[in-house]
Amino acid sequence: MAKQNGGNAGKKGPSGRSYRNATGLTRQPKKMRGRKVSSQRWLTRQLNDPFVAEAKSRGFRSRAALKLEQIDDRYNLLKPGMAVVDLGCAPGGWMQVVSMRTKLGQGTARLVGIDLLETEGVVGADIFAGDVTDPQMLTAVETAIGGAADGVLSDMAADTTGHRPTDHLRTTALLEAALDFALGILNEDGFFLAKCFRGGAEKTVLDVMQQNFATVRHVKPAASRSESVESYVLATGFHGRNRTAMQEIDS
Ligand SMILES: C[S@@+](CC[C@H](N)C(=O)[O-])C[C@H]1O[C@@H](n2cnc3c(N)ncnc32)[C@H](O)[C@@H]1O
Incomplete structure (x- = not known):
């Protein structure tokens, strides 16, 4: 049952x-x-x-929108006028939340999303259909956001195979790609919020975050199913670019 x-x-x-x-x-x-x-x-x-x-x-395109709302209610990340990149944005629930909270379309706020799938438009946002692991796509995203962002979001998850260790590794690879992108684009004091699966292999990624951000925490909003291995990692207070990058940790 x-x-x-x-x-x-x-x-x-x-x-x-x-x-x-x-x-x-x-x-x-x-x-x-x-x-x-x-x-x-x-x-x-x-x-x-x-x-x-x-x-x-409430007219959200995804249930996931409530997760971002709950995280933002708690940590107060999104502010009017911010520039935000949303990696893995389809169908666009997080973009709806970012749009409302940054007051996109009024003032300086900017929002750029990318996903393998087509995403319905969000007024005032640029959206790309493409793969985050493709450097050309990331360059296009970077250009669209104007070379700098206050926040980078990633709700990306790889298609599940049913084999938990494989799924974990694949989602961790996406987390690494998202963090690498964030380290190269965030403004000082910026934030990075990304989906991660509990399982251990993300330790290297967490080490890099700890060296580059003032605070790193795991967050599990109420809307994330309690039986799911899904959680989010939230890094705030970016120290600034040119600190420890992924390659240095990998070598
Ligand atoms: C959980 S959904 C995102 C939901 C979104 N946050 C929302 O609120 O509507 C995860 C998304 O990550 C995307 N994704 C997975 N791997 C990707 C990749 N390599 N590049 C771009 N998007 C990817 C998937 O296509 C999927 O749409």
């Missing part, structure tokens, strides 16, 4: 609503026949997830 409310039962959303539905029962999708068990499980979880309902009712 599917886990009730995707493991979020008893928690409260940003709106203060309880995650248990009124009856306390798990709702089942109508058309389950012919679907794989994993797909049935995903559908059931989506249907019973109050964060999915909340994101939808």
Whole structure:
């Protein structure tokens, strides 16, 4: 039987609503026949997830938008007028949050996103379809943001294979690429927020962050499923460019 409310039962959303539905029962999708068990499980979880309902009712393109909102409510990262890069931005939920909180379109705020997938436009933002591991794409992103950013976000995750160590390594490689990009573009005192999977291989990346930022912490917003290995690493207070880069640590 599917886990009730995707493991979020008893928690409260940003709106203060309880995650248990009124009856306390798990709702089942109508058309389950012919679907794989994993797909049935995903559908059931989506249907019973109050964060999915909340994101939808508030017009967000993704449930992930609530994760960024919750992190920002706690750490106050996004401010009007900031320049922000969003790596792995599709379908654009984080971009919606950044757009609102930086007051994109009013004043100096800038927002550039990139994803392998097409992302629906966000007014005032530049969006690229491409791979973050392609240096040419990163140069295009860097140019679009004007050569400097106050914050770099990465919610990138590699497609999962089902083999946890492999998935972990692949997502850590994306984390490394994102950090490398951030180190070359952030303004002094800037921040870096990126998805990471718990598992150990990210230690080298964390070491580089600790040498380049005043504070590095793991954050797990309420909207990140408690049973998921997903968490986020937040580095604030960038010391400035030309400090320890990834290559120096790797060698
Ligand atoms: C969890 S989703 C991001 C959701 C987004 N934060 C939102 O709120 O809508 C992760 C995204 O990372 C993207 N991604 C994965 N690897 C990538 C890569 N190498 N380059 C660019 N995007 C990548 C995926 O295509 C996917 O859209």
